[in-house]
Amino acid sequence: MTYIDQPFVLKNMTLKNRIVMAPMCQYAVEDNDGIPNDWHHIHYTSRAIGGTALIIVEMTNVEPRGRITNRCLGLWSDDHIPAFRRIVDAAHKQGAKIGIQIAHAGRKATDAPDAVSSSAISVTHDETSPKPHALSTEEVEATVEKFKDAINRAVKCGFDCIEIHGAHGYLIHQFHSPNINQRDDQYGLDLALFGEQIVQAARSVMPVEMPLLFRISAVEYMENGYTLEHSLAISKRYYEAGVDCFHVSTGGEGPVSVVQPGHHAAYQVPYARAFKAAFPNIPIIAVGKLEQPEIAESVLANQDADLIAIGRGMLNDPYWALHAMKQVTGHIDAPTSYIRGM
Template identity: 40%
Template sequence: MTPDLFSPLDMRDTTAPNRVMVSPMCQYSCEDRDGLPTDWHRVHLGSRAVGGAGIVMSEATAVEPRGRISPEDTGIWSDEHVEAWQPVTAFIAKEGSIPAIQLAHAGRKASKRRPWEGSTPVQPDSGGWETIGPSGNAWPYDGEAPPHRRMDHDDIETVIESFRTGAERALEAGFEIAEIHAAHGYLLHEFLSPATNDRTDEYGGSFEDRTRFLREVVSAVRDVWPDEKPVFVRISATDWIDDGESWTVEQSVRLARGLYEAGVDLIDVSSGGIAPASYPDEAGPNYQVPHAERIGDGTPEDLLVGAVGKITTPEQADGIVANGRADLAIVGREHLRDPYFTIRAADQLDALDRVDVPPQYDRAF
């Protein structure tokens, strides 16, 4: 039978009850700038599990302190973080969803204020820190950027090890899926894109060398993540820069093939973020779905693909899956507007018998 939005999704020995995933969305809400999730995170993520989403993914969670986007971002770099995340994952799992974590490093886009505070840089004397990246070029802020430097080989090895230990701690914290964040202009994407990677060593230049860092991170995570549990990678399929010197969909297809060989189970397909204006002027519904479809068509059949970007209606999400454009509908902002999007979708698509509506909410349906 053709899968639809409410078909289970098998990933190794993990089965999501449906094809809806809560996209990782930063909350910028750690209270003491210590990276520890709070009651906000437990309620925010837990309510989406109550709402029926098959997979509930955390925000970009830094594998080391300098990998945070803002000082208020979550982390997974200490045992204290493990303990803080455990009640969150336990509640998500209790409600029948799969708890997932996005392991991240912000690279040169780190150390800035929260969006509602202007997203301006935070200097070290105000609680910020030195940022790192493949080149010596800081993020092009209008004002003064935080201190920034080009990563040397020791830095690269340190970050790879941080992803490894972050994955180990995520497993101990109760997460069932690990996603590696290699999109949106953050550190791993900065190495992938010729627009930001001007290195001349084995981590820059050719496609093989620019993708080496990500491949080594994937290998480190896959080494410690159990064989029966899936690993995802989020990529920006294109930089949206038409200059012949940026990351393209063709390179994304080639990368996805290599990631499949390295043990990745799903490519989470987003786009843009490598530069301040690197998004299309007019981004309508499903604007990134063609990228997901192209990657799916160009890679082995059992490599799963997720589509994200302005998916707002049940019919739209169901159509993406039922028409074979992607295996997973990844829903972001609509989940902010409606934590119960999946139950509502089941109601509208006459599929309520295929979701577990909490008995406390039965009277609404």
């Protein structure tokens, strides 16, 4: 028996195999408006043609100053909905499911003149670097509403699932990280509160059976960064608030002050395995250098994770899923137009 080609059911979403396209920023918006264009349409549709079961659209931001760059996607206006809906419809025609990652870059918004964060601490922790504006309590509450509004729009676009980005040093991570969050209000005294409220807000506008994913950095690599125990405790709150699946990554919080593990194949899988042990009732997505098909298959066969996410491997090969399943299983279910070439 092989695993990579097996269907998988998450609430009302049935995936035709276990392969997920990880969200990867394209920096391809042309008019500083956050609206996807032909590049995004071709980029995502080609991976759907290429056999991917679940495509997760790149980090899409809840307000203009929440973007990493001015060339990043947004969903802060109803004007964004038609272009996203076009991508969703195209993916569905190819038999793929498609989700979207909703986020706010916080202090990592490099083009924003007024970057914000949980506290006024720069990414570099350098006194000479620009410091973000520490959101007031009222501004934090307003940001939760912005997440809610963006997720409501994502539902209207027809996405099959939503992923909240709480990893890689972006705004939610900035709140649940003890090193970055030095507030003295309720959002500092309770590090999980901001993310928890966003999960609750998401659930309030999502259909009951629509899956809610959450991407988390299991550990930080900064000096005195949080450990697996911290991320599991925070994630328990997010799970209880309504998360249906964790997408487990690491790092990305700021200047690296400790030695990272080598970026060898499957280097993040031990963290996915730990999350699977801690949350046995929900699916776990593993990610990080899994583009060798036999390694991806082994992660699934060894039950280290339920789904595998491929990032750079799919930048290299839009048809990675078809090629990987052929290599692992010995057969391929390619589109009729491509069969004679595969």
